[in-house]
Amino acid sequence: MSEQEKEQMEAVKPTVVTIPLSKPVTWEDENYSELRLDYEGLSGDDIINLESDFMDFIAGKRNVFVAFKDEHPAYLAVLSARAAGVHPNFMKKLGAKDFLKVTGAAKNFLHVTA
Numbered sequence: 001m002s003e004q005e006k007e008q009m010e011a012v013k014p015t016v017v018t019i020p021l022s023k024p025v026t027w028e029d030e031n032y033s034e035l036r037l038d039y040e041g042l043s044g045d046d047i048i049n050l051e052s053d054f055m056d057f058i059a060g061k062r063n064v065f066v067a068f069k070d071e072h073p074a075y076l077a078v079l080s081a082r083a084a085g086v087h088p089n090f091m092k093k094l095g096a097k098d099f100l101k102v103t104g105a106a107k108n109f110l111h112v113t114a
Contacts, residue, residue, distance in 0.1 A: 021034055021095075038085075054069060077099070
């Protein structure tokens with residue numbers, strides 16, 4: 001395989017990501033040991049509706065500069081929740097390490113597809 005082919009393969013990131021959780025999370029009587037984030041399954045409507053979900057998610061928070069929301073952990077959490085098919089508040093229940101993995105996957109999705 002040539003260097004160019006290797007670089008092209010590395011540039012293509014999966015749009016469905018499964019993240020094993022370091023500690024199971026119970027949400028609405030269901031136990032989650034992993035999250036399957038299906039960014040490929042999102043529609044334009046989903047992305048547009050993220051705005052209002054994001055505003056609800058950060059309601060009452062201070063010092064949130066929304067001009068750079070695609071870098072904000074709360075926006076990335078809402079995007080990941082939508083991709084996982086769970087309520088955004090589910091993301092608040094994740095441990096810090098898992099939260100950062102999940103929001104990191106969303107950030108990769110946004111930056112690779114943009």
